[in-house]
Amino acid sequence: MKKFITYFLLYVIFCTLQFFLGKNLNIYGVFPNFILILIVYLGLTRGVVSAEIAGFLFGLTWDVFSTDIFGMRAVIFTITGYLTGIMNKHFNKNSLFTKIVIILSANLFYRFGFSFIYWVLPVSENGSSFFITVQIVFKVLITILITPVVFFILDHLTIFGQQEDI
Amino acid sequence: MHEFRKARYGNIIFAILLTFSFVLIIGRATPYVSIIKDIVYYIAYPNIEVANKILHTPGRFADNIKSVVFLHQQNLIYKQKNQELEDKIRNCNIISKEYDNLSKLLNLEKIKNTKSIFARILAREPCEWYQWLIIDKGNNADIKKDLPVVIFNKSKNTLCVMGKILEVYKSSAKVALITNSICELPVEIKNKGVNCIAGGFDSNLLKIIYIPLDSDIKPGDEIVVSGLSSVFPKGIPVGVIREVMEGTYIDFKTATAEVYFESDVIYDAVVLAPCESV
Numbered sequence: 001m002k003k004f005i006t007y008f009l010l011y012v013i014f015c016t017l018q019f020f021l022g023k024n025l026n027i028y029g030v031f032p033n034f035i036l037i038l039i040v041y042l043g044l045t046r047g048v049v050s051a052e053i054a055g056f057l058f059g060l061t062w063d064v065f066s067t068d069i070f071g072m073r074a075v076i077f078t079i080t081g082y083l084t085g086i087m088n089k090h091f092n093k094n095s096l097f098t099k100i101v102i103i104l105s106a107n108l109f110y111r112f113g114f115s116f117i118y119w120v121l122p123v124s125e126n127g128s129s130f131f132i133t134v135q136i137v138f139k140v141l142i143t144i145l146i147t148p149v150v151f152f153i154l155d156h157l158t159i160f161g162q163q164e165d166i
Numbered sequence: 167m168h169e170f171r172k173a174r175y176g177n178i179i180f181a182i183l184l185t186f187s188f189v190l191i192i193g194r195a196t197p198y199v200s201i202i203k204d205i206v207y208y209i210a211y212p213n214i215e216v217a218n219k220i221l222h223t224p225g226r227f228a229d230n231i232k233s234v235v236f237l238h239q240q241n242l243i244y245k246q247k248n249q250e251l252e253d254k255i256r257n258c259n260i261i262s263k264e265y266d267n268l269s270k271l272l273n274l275e276k277i278k279n280t281k282s283i284f285a286r287i288l289a290r291e292p293c294e295w296y297q298w299l300i301i302d303k304g305n306n307a308d309i310k311k312d313l314p315v316v317i318f319n320k321s322k323n324t325l326c327v328m329g330k331i332l333e334v335y336k337s338s339a340k341v342a343l344i345t346n347s348i349c350e351l352p353v354e355i356k357n358k359g360v361n362c363i364a365g366g367f368d369s370n371l372l373k374i375i376y377i378p379l380d381s382d383i384k385p386g387d388e389i390v391v392s393g394l395s396s397v398f399p400k401g402i403p404v405g406v407i408r409e410v411m412e413g414t415y416i417d418f419k420t421a422t423a424e425v426y427f428e429s430d431v432i433y434d435a436v437v438l439a440p441c442e443s444v
Binding site: 047048049052053056059060063064065067068069070071072074075078079082085086117121 | 175176177179180183184186187188189190191193194195196199200203
């Protein structure tokens with residue numbers, strides 16, 4: 001039950017952070033991708049199932065709030081959660097370098113996934129190509145910078161949820 | 167073992183979630199989600215802009231439905247037109263075929279001292295198939311009893327013996343076929359100068375009798391009307407010898423012959439009436 005409450009709280013907190021605060025507290029449209037950080041965190045600490053389900057749910061929620069093709073974030077986040085989940089045994093999870101590399105890879109996968117889906121299923125005849133702009137580079141950088149902080153907070157938050165399992 | 171199960175479980179969930187996500191992408195659910203989202207927005211923050219959006223989105227949807235219905239109706243109209251055209255083409259083909267037949271009939275060499283009266287076959291009784299049929303010309307077309315009736319044979323491209331007029335009515339006539347058992351016709355074996363008699367026995371074959379014993383007749387020989395016939399002009403093809411039998415009678419041979427008029431479908435007949443000028 002505690003585990004469920006923890007996950008639900010995480011869901012509410014991260015949705016609020018990403019969709020409501022992100023809309024108002026961004027600097028020139030640059031705001032970290034908290035949801036991606038959470039999915040990577042769940043993949044590294046909880047494993048495949050938790051990460052992919054969280055990825056799917058967060059992706060679906062984000063799709064509802066966005067104007068992009070419905071379902072594309074669900075696909076990208078589910079795959080991200082699955083990949084980080086199956087790789088979690090091969091990395092030193094406590095290493096800062098590992099976290100940064102995985103978050104960077106997840107960010108790149110997220111961007112290329114977007115481009116690929118838009119390339120396969122163009123929305124208009126002109127195409128909604130997804131360019132790597134300076135803004136996106138800053139978004140990735142700020143997400144990488146904030147990752148250790150979010151991981152630290154998440155480590156302490158999820159202790160509450162883990163206690164039930166012991 | 168537990169780890170393996172967990173991994174397999176994770177893979178299955180991954181496959182299900184991924185399939186579901188792809189279905190959402192391929193299904194292009196964005197407009198429908200957008201409507202639901204707008205409605206939810208409107209409930210949360212009712213304002214004119216959102217209300218406008220909600221009203222416009224179903225409008226586009228309704229337009230799409232209208233165009234689908236319109237296309238469907240057009241499709242039905244085109245299908246109907248297509249059917250009508252197909253019917254017309256079919257009729258044209260039938261008319262064209264009939265035209266070809268009639269052209270061939272008209273191009274036939276005229277039989278001496280006769281005029282041709284073209285008639286359509288109206289009925290042929292199934293239980294008396296080889297006995298008689300009805301044509302659509304009668305007294306009103308100068309058809310008289312005992313006039314010879316011939317038919318155009320497409321494969322031979324000539325007129326062949328069919329029968330003779332048995333009964334005449336105002337606008338129809340009954341034709342006794344040469345295969346009828348009441349009919350007998352003097353014939354000769356073509357190019358062999360052998361006279362004999364062909365008689366019907368209610369089948370598609372003719373029985374040829376009085377063939378001289380010394381005559382050289384074999385299957386495949388053609389039989390034509392002989393000059394002894396009082397009904398048919400001389401030389402009109404009748405049929406072809408199928409089998410020659412010896413020993414049935416002491417003084418002559420017998421044979422069976424296939425009639426030409428049965429070798430094709432028959433729709434039209436030609437009555438050979440005597441020319442009035444002669």
